[in-house]
Amino acid sequence: MRLNPRTVHQIDSPFGAAYALLDHRRKNGELLDLAQAAPQYPTAPAVVEHIASIARDTHGGDYVEIAGLPHLREAFAAELSQAYRGQVREEHVVVTAGCNQAFCLVVSALADPGDEVMLALPYYPNHDMWLRLNGIRPVYLEHGPDLTPSPEAARSLITERTRAIVLVTPGNPSGATVDPARIAAIAEVARRHGLALILDETYRSFRDTGEPAHSLFSDPEWAETLVSLHSFSKDFAIPGYRVGAMAASPRLNREVMKLLDCVAVCAPRIGQEAAWAGLSMAQEWRRERAREAADKRRRFVSMMEERPGGFELLSAGAFFGWVRHPFAGRSTEDVVRDLAITYDTLVIPGTAFQPDDRGMLRISFGNVGHAAFDDFAKRLVAAAA
Incomplete structure (x- = not known):
């Protein structure tokens, strides 16, 4: 059976690849999933x-x-x-x-x-x-x-x-x-x-x-x-x-x-x-969820203004933060792998969204509550230490 070479030589889904890292977690703490953008609240x-x-x-x-x-x-x-x-x-x-x-x-x-x-x-x-x-x-x-x-x-x-x-x-x-x-x-x-x-x-x-x-x-x-x-x-x-x-x-x-x-x-x-x-x-339920997301976004932006561990927020909107990691010369995939395996923190590497490595991470804060942001900052500081 001959497969289509365009399919065979494609990269895997970056989301699937990120979640595959969880199989190798050292499980030092509770998983902080900042990779998925799906709502965590129940349907209206x-x-x-x-x-x-x-x-x-x-x-x-x-x-x-x-x-x-x-x-x-x-x-x-x-x-x-x-x-x-x-x-x-x-x-x-x-x-x-x-x-x-x-x-x-x-x-x-x-x-x-x-x-x-x-x-x-x-x-x-x-x-x-x-x-x-x-x-x-x-x-x-x-x-x-x-x-x-x-x-x-x-x-x-x-x-x-x-x-x-x-x-x-x-x-x-x-x-x-x-x-x-x-x-x-x-x-x-x-x-x-x-x-x-x-x-x-x-x-x-x-x-x-x-x-x-x-x-x-x-x-x-x-x-x-x-x-x-x-x-x-x-x-x-x-x-x-x-x-x-x-x-x-x-x-x-x-x-x-x-x-x-x-x-x-x-x-x-x-x-x-x-x-x-x-x-x-x-529609009012929809507007209320949007207001909650905006509150969460402001809390995330406020937390990232301190640049924990040297991680720098370049933009934020909807459910996402676009963050530059501080490890010049280190591959972003390696940074993401270390965050997942050692620090129980799952994010998506920026290489999933660009044709080259520019040292970026996608953080999806829509999955977590406000209390998780301080925990996330501590994990970033630990990862940079």
Whole structure:
């Protein structure tokens, strides 16, 4: 049996590799898991009650339309229109089995092997892996001091093979949020060159403002350029239900649905019903969780201002801190391994999010309570001693 060499020679999932380190722990203390970004609180009660009623329904396990449940698409289009003060209709929305699937389907609809897609650094690793697995060349868009890219940098990388520019905002792993004016400027670059701007907005509910994340949806022609990707996992604490969505042109959506039909027929019905219930009955619950996350983020930033052990926080947002370790000349994978095995502290190396080693760590503080931050600081100091 011959395997696809593009798959064989890929790196393993960085998240799987990180958790594999736990098999070698010396277990000197309690594990402090700062690697995963999934919510640790239970799903909103209103969502649980709704999905329980659906599960008992005679047709609760039926297939749904490939594009998704009409009432979910309608509700989500309305929510986007309100949140962004824009114009999004049901026909713009396709529901997917998580935001990862939305990205994969969109890229497959836009690009062929040999084409290029721009990824803003630091990138989300699944985006980079999917491009390379499909023979699409990732082109890395460097960031400025604020950890977000400039329109000039994007323009300089465009070639005749470029098909899309990808931004994740707030960023995973950096937490850095691209401001609306910068998003608009990069969208204009994409529009002028006939490219798609793929905007992964998984963590939009966890920004430090209630203002719209961008103004693109207010342009009647937004769908000619913008592809906006979303997840309900963090908003409603349903990561295992695998439900996300994309907002794009009906023309692109038709191509995405062909792929979705081959891959999964439709996103899981129970997840779609959970997302609809969240949008319809748990918006205040959602806002309260976002406020809690903001409080936790401020506590983390305050703790890191002391630079424990010489570890330096460069940015923080959503559930993430982007931290430079103090060990110049030492590989980041080695630092992460030592933190896990010796100090019972699990983080993700920055090499999972960049093409080279820049001495960075991703810290996901969404998993832990406020009391864990002082413990984390002590472990960093011990690791640096």
